[in-house]
Amino acid sequence: MFLKEMSKEQLTALKNELTAKYDEVKNQGLSLDMSRGKPGADQLDLTVDMLSVMTTAEDCKGENGFDCRNYGVLDGIPECKKLFADLLQVDVKNIIIGGSSSLNLMYDYLNQCMFMGVSGCEPWSKQGKVKFICNVPGYDRHFAITEYFGIEMISVEMTNEGPDVEKIKELVKDPMVKGMFCVPKYSNPNGVTYSDDVVKALASLKPAAKDFRVIWDNAYIIHELTDTPDVLMNIFDACKEFGTEDYFVEFTSTAKISFPGAGVSAIAASDNNIAEIKKRLNFQTISYDKLNQLRHVKYFKNLDGIKAHMDKHAAIIAPKFNLVLDMLEKEIAPLGIGEWVKAKGGYFISYNTIGCSAKRIGELCKGAGLVLTTVGATYPYGVDPEDKNIRIAPTFPSVEDLGKAMEVFCLCAKLAAVEALV
Amino acid sequence: MFLKEMSKEQLTALKNELTAKYDEVKNQGLSLDMSRGKPGADQLDLTVDMLSVMTTAEDCKGENGFDCRNYGVLDGIPECKKLFADLLQVDVKNIIIGGSSSLNLMYDYLNQCMFMGVSGCEPWSKQGKVKFICNVPGYDRHFAITEYFGIEMISVEMTNEGPDVEKIKELVKDPMVKGMFCVPKYSNPNGVTYSDDVVKALASLKPAAKDFRVIWDNAYIIHELTDTPDVLMNIFDACKEFGTEDYFVEFTSTAKISFPGAGVSAIAASDNNIAEIKKRLNFQTISYDKLNQLRHVKYFKNLDGIKAHMDKHAAIIAPKFNLVLDMLEKEIAPLGIGEWVKAKGGYFISYNTIGCSAKRIGELCKGAGLVLTTVGATYPYGVDPEDKNIRIAPTFPSVEDLGKAMEVFCLCAKLAAVEALV
Numbered sequence: 001m002f003l004k005e006m007s008k009e010q011l012t013a014l015k016n017e018l019t020a021k022y023d024e025v026k027n028q029g030l031s032l033d034m035s036r037g038k039p040g041a042d043q044l045d046l047t048v049d050m051l052s053v054m055t056t057a058e059d060c061k062g063e064n065g066f067d068c069r070n071y072g073v074l075d076g077i078p079e080c081k082k083l084f085a086d087l088l089q090v091d092v093k094n095i096i097i098g099g100s101s102s103l104n105l106m107y108d109y110l111n112q113c114m115f116m117g118v119s120g121c122e123p124w125s126k127q128g129k130v131k132f133i134c135n136v137p138g139y140d141r142h143f144a145i146t147e148y149f150g151i152e153m154i155s156v157e158m159t160n161e162g163p164d165v166e167k168i169k170e171l172v173k174d175p176m177v178k179g180m181f182c183v184p185k186y187s188n189p190n191g192v193t194y195s196d197d198v199v200k201a202l203a204s205l206k207p208a209a210k211d212f213r214v215i216w217d218n219a220y221i222i223h224e225l226t227d228t229p230d231v232l233m234n235i236f237d238a239c240k241e242f243g244t245e246d247y248f249v250e251f252t253s254t255a256k257i258s259f260p261g262a263g264v265s266a267i268a269a270s271d272n273n274i275a276e277i278k279k280r281l282n283f284q285t286i287s288y289d290k291l292n293q294l295r296h297v298k299y300f301k302n303l304d305g306i307k308a309h310m311d312k313h314a315a316i317i318a319p320k321f322n323l324v325l326d327m328l329e330k331e332i333a334p335l336g337i338g339e340w341v342k343a344k345g346g347y348f349i350s351y352n353t354i355g356c357s358a359k360r361i362g363e364l365c366k367g368a369g370l371v372l373t374t375v376g377a378t379y380p381y382g383v384d385p386e387d388k389n390i391r392i393a394p395t396f397p398s399v400e401d402l403g404k405a406m407e408v409f410c411l412c413a414k415l416a417a418v419e420a421l422v
Numbered sequence: 423m424f425l426k427e428m429s430k431e432q433l434t435a436l437k438n439e440l441t442a443k444y445d446e447v448k449n450q451g452l453s454l455d456m457s458r459g460k461p462g463a464d465q466l467d468l469t470v471d472m473l474s475v476m477t478t479a480e481d482c483k484g485e486n487g488f489d490c491r492n493y494g495v496l497d498g499i500p501e502c503k504k505l506f507a508d509l510l511q512v513d514v515k516n517i518i519i520g521g522s523s524s525l526n527l528m529y530d531y532l533n534q535c536m537f538m539g540v541s542g543c544e545p546w547s548k549q550g551k552v553k554f555i556c557n558v559p560g561y562d563r564h565f566a567i568t569e570y571f572g573i574e575m576i577s578v579e580m581t582n583e584g585p586d587v588e589k590i591k592e593l594v595k596d597p598m599v600k601g602m603f604c605v606p607k608y609s610n611p612n613g614v615t616y617s618d619d620v621v622k623a624l625a626s627l628k629p630a631a632k633d634f635r636v637i638w639d640n641a642y643i644i645h646e647l648t649d650t651p652d653v654l655m656n657i658f659d660a661c662k663e664f665g666t667e668d669y670f671v672e673f674t675s676t677a678k679i680s681f682p683g684a685g686v687s688a689i690a691a692s693d694n695n696i697a698e699i700k701k702r703l704n705f706q707t708i709s710y711d712k713l714n715q716l717r718h719v720k721y722f723k724n725l726d727g728i729k730a731h732m733d734k735h736a737a738i739i740a741p742k743f744n745l746v747l748d749m750l751e752k753e754i755a756p757l758g759i760g761e762w763v764k765a766k767g768g769y770f771i772s773y774n775t776i777g778c779s780a781k782r783i784g785e786l787c788k789g790a791g792l793v794l795t796t797v798g799a800t801y802p803y804g805v806d807p808e809d810k811n812i813r814i815a816p817t818f819p820s821v822e823d824l825g826k827a828m829e830v831f832c833l834c835a836k837l838a839a840v841e842a843l844v
Contacts (some may be wrong), residue, residue: 036493041479044491048479051713055474057467069466071458071682099521104707115537115547125537141708148705260493261709283570285526286563287683289711291473 002336003417004355011422018415022368025408030369032405037188037347038396039256039313046312047258050299059298060291068290074281076266080293084266086303087221088250089234094268096277099288102253102265106215107145109249109267112280113178113213114149119246119272121211124151124178133171133180135163137350137378137389139188142181142217146380151178153380158187160341162194165201172207179213179247185232186220189378189391190350191343193230203238205247216250220346222310223256225318230344236268245270254296256313256347257306264296320394320402324349327403331410337417349392350378353413356420357387364412370405424758425839426777433844440837444790447830452791454827459610459769460818461678461735468734469680472721481720482713490712496703498688502715506688508725509643510672511656516690518699521710524675524687528637529567531671531689534702535600535635536571541668541694543633546573546600555593555602557585559772559800559811561610564603564639568802573600575802580609582763584616587623594629601635601669607654608642611800611813612772613765615652625660627669638672642768644732645678647740652766658690667692676718678735678769679728686718742816742824746771749825753832759839771814772800775835778842779809786834792827 006014054060060069062077075081076097085092098105114130117123124130132146136155146153154171156163162184171177182202184194194202202214216235239245248270254263267277300306325342328351332338340351353361362375373391376382392409394402428436476482482491484499497503498519507514520527536552539545546552554568558577568575576593578585584606593599604624606616616624624636638657661667670692676685689699722728747764750773754760762773775783784797795813798804814831816824 038493041489041492044482044489045479048477048482048491051481052474052477055470057463057470059473060466060470067463067466069470069681069684070463071460071677100711101707101709107706111533111537115533141705144705148702255493259491259713262491262711262713280570283566284529285523287523289522289684289714291681291684292711292714 003421004336011418015418015422018411018418021411022415025368025411030404030408032370032401032408033397034393034405035371035373036396037393038260040396043313043316044259046309050258050295053298054295062294068294071286073290074287075278077290077293079297080264083297083300083302087306088252088268090236090268094274096267096274097288097293098265098267100262100265102251103141105265105267106217106251110145110149118213118276119211128176131177133168133177134380135180135182137189138181139183140377143380155380158190158192160192162192162198165198169205172205172212175208178209178211179215181215181217183217183219185218185230186223186343186346188346189348191341191346191348193232196233199233199235199238203235203244204242205244212247214248216248218250218252221252222306224310224345225314225321226344246272249273257310258296264293317395320399321349323399323402324392324394324406327406327410332413335414335417338413347393347395349394351390351392353388356417358384358390359387360416361390361412364415365408368408368412370408425843426758433840437840437844440833440840443833444837447790447833452826454792454823454830455819456815456827457793457795458818459815460682462818465735465738466681468731472680472717475720476717484716490716493708495712496709497700499712499715501719502686505719505722505724509728510674510690512658512690516696518689518696519710519715520687520689522684522687524673525563527687527689528639528673532567532571540635540698541633550598553596553599555590555599556802557602557604559611560603561605562799565802577802580612580614582614584614584620587620591627594627594634597630600631600633601637603637603639605639605641607640607652608645608765608768610768611770613763613768613770615654618655621655621657621660625657625666626664627666634669636670638670640672640674643674644728646732646767647736647743648766668694671695679732680718686715739817742821743771745821745824746814746816746828749828749832754835757836757839760835769815769817771816773812773814775810778839780806780812781809782838783812783834786837787830790830790834792830
């Protein structure tokens, strides 16, 4: 029976029952964490052999004979560019390889837009109050960068096909709307992959700002959970028809393919943007870590190697996602107090409350020893206007801990929902 | 006999002789390079075993049990902070570990000063035309960053004890003079280590700008060529008396200890500056490459380990420096056409012409197949006002190639000097 159909007596009885259970759980002194999109240790074990693929001086030579132990090759070694070009389905000349953090590349790119300007335009910071479109719910670290630069964030709700493009079309008529963040595949947190229609609509945008930039964060490009993956249309292919390639800068990394914080990141962009980024890069560093680039190429060999490797990740984490989904289906669905998308990849399950405060669920979980992503963090300024969204990150805990964590979560979700009705 | 004491006939005869030699060398089709401060392959071989110190999951655990394969520990793993704290002679709490490039940390720090502001002050970019003191001759990549940010560069000549502090004391009375670059030990390129008096004078500066910042690039902190190394006074110790710790931010890396472009970089700074940098770092990245941090600690173990390792570097490169110095002593000194400092460490020998154009020497060398650091690059905007300085980088070529390169260099230096007099 849906909670909202229950009588006052039924609700009171349920509340008492749930409160008793909650007190019991609280006394267990649990310490559980479903807060961050971190791989588990068993996933990291998958790539541990990568640490042994280069042990001699000879191993450190790139395919063109370049000694990767020394300075040089600012934009990445050719074989690593090739690997990312294949992954991102772009030409090798449209790839720049970075350090271990794609987030850092994004920060850096926005920094460039803000203070030095792109496409020959004045720096955004000199043009007035810059605004950015933030698809919500979204990734807290994207919003944090935007906020740090003092950019005004305008939320656009995600649908089951991607962001609301009609709203975006209207917003980009404002020349101070300078861009937006997108996680187009298995979006953080709601797991949605942008449909072809949405990708085409974005590619055909006619922003008033000539220096409009979409940060196309393809973080989960190959992070599948099923044998029938979503297929994301290649943004640069979509742009060709409209000549809008310069509006999109794509980022990805092997953070959740090899090692988080010790992988390899990359940018894919138009010829113009690549030239502009390279010019700046020349002032920023001498070269990124080419040994790590080569290590990754030697280990994965090619795109098929990465694909086969990602199957191993899926074998470890798909059961975790299924556990979460099963628990929600069993505990939450019958009561009609929450909804979620069954993502086919990525790192998160996005839970939306129906009829109760997400913050309250977060509080209750915390009280019971379960840490969730800070409620509200999936919205700009940390404020979820409807106080409904919770990001569940199932990968890091063990299956056993995850089971316990989800028991606590469901208990708290139910208790919060009953409280709201009583 | 000094060239300037020669008769016209003697000079003409010498010119003919040198020109004939030059034409001969030109026909050899040489391809030699003394342009960049890169270690040779034999130096890189010294650390190749570092690539094997971590091969298992267990190896990837830090001393506090943290799994360095995963996200987290934004400011560096404790054992790596300790290693750099010992190297830089500061407290562990005053260290932040970065990625593989200290140049990138410097760029990033100046970016912060320019556009976000430090010490609670307005960003430099909002205060008007920012000026920076550049000690000359100096490092082209420092000047490149300053120029990129549109900062006006004011040259201050280096003496044999460091920069001209009297001139600096005057300059910092201007509130728009916001800082300077220093390579305090084995300065790039002239090899001078700042004397205690100079360090104290810098520490006691009373700049008009409250957000004055010295980029203390201690790139050659432990890069000795002799058994009697220069001892640089610790800048933060010197600052204590004057309460000027916030004016100095120190940078270093293992680029020329382990692998250029694949080492570990670090910042040492005051409590205030560390707090400010960490706050910003939080928006920039999730964490730097901790596997590489741990790899370095496991390999070097401690400061003594680094010291012992640097002896091996010295054994390889000191003979190269001696070769250059011997050739200069033999070929150039008797003619009185050039001067240089016999550096006890670092990566360069700085050559100053007497009575002839450095650019002309560069041209002649290029014509004979020898690449030098672009003449002028050791000065802001690439313009050496006296056209006298040439940076010689002896480390990368083999001893054999270096010998040939120095023969070409001396020949060209002599020819240019004779041309200037004839």
